[in-house]
Amino acid sequence: MMAREPVKSLPDASKAEKDTWLGGERLVLDYASHSIKFVPAEESDRGLRLPAWTVLSNADRLAQSVNKEISLESSMQFIYSRWNGEWTKRFKSSDVDDFIKLWEHSCNRFREARTTETIIDNATVSEARHAFLRICRVGVPISQQDFDKAISWMHNI
Incomplete structure (x- = not known):
């Protein structure tokens, strides 16, 4: 979910993981369905959609740590360029505003999420x-x- 570029290979991945992450689809936040979902790569920029990595508060830091050589566009810069670019030309401002609210809500949900990891060894x-x-x-x-x-x-x- 945090990958900014399509994953090219997963050498140690299972078939299920390869089917999920190497199937030619991208994970996006989609306004029409109000969900995060996989869509064909060629459709990932259609409509009011954002790459799923933009909803994760630590995606920018992770991407920087992986590739220190380049200066990556932040989530906010990425969204702002779409907001003030193609979206204002193609969509009603009320829809864009509602999508930004959906994006903010999604960011907050991930930020507030709590997970627990339980490891059970040698159990049936x-x-x-x-x-x-x-x-x-x-x-x-x-x-x-x-x-x-x-x-x-x-x-x-």
């Missing part, structure tokens, strides 16, 4: 399910069906 699927369901009673609930989906996805990797 049944033991791991039991542990996760117990942990989730005091945190954000996870259903047994969601856990089973996650495990089946992991087995396909």
Whole structure:
């Protein structure tokens, strides 16, 4: 999600990861659907859309740390260039304003997100399910069906 350029290869990736990240699609914040979604690369700039990396507050710092040789455009500079460029010519100002509000809301949701990492070593699927369901009673609930989906996805990797 933080990649500014399309990922060209993932040598150690599973088939599922390659299908997701090397499938010729880009992850964007889309005004029409009010969501972050994958779209074909050639459609990623159509309509009111922004690359998903613009909603992450630390994407600029990460990109700078990866490539110290170049000066990268910040998220705000990127958005401002679209806002005062092509968007003002092609879209109603009220739609652009609403999209900027959606972008700000998305940024805040990521900024406020809290995650927990739990590592369980040497457990069977049944033991791991039991542990996760117990942990989730005091945190954000996870259903047994969601856990089973996650495990089946992991087995396909």
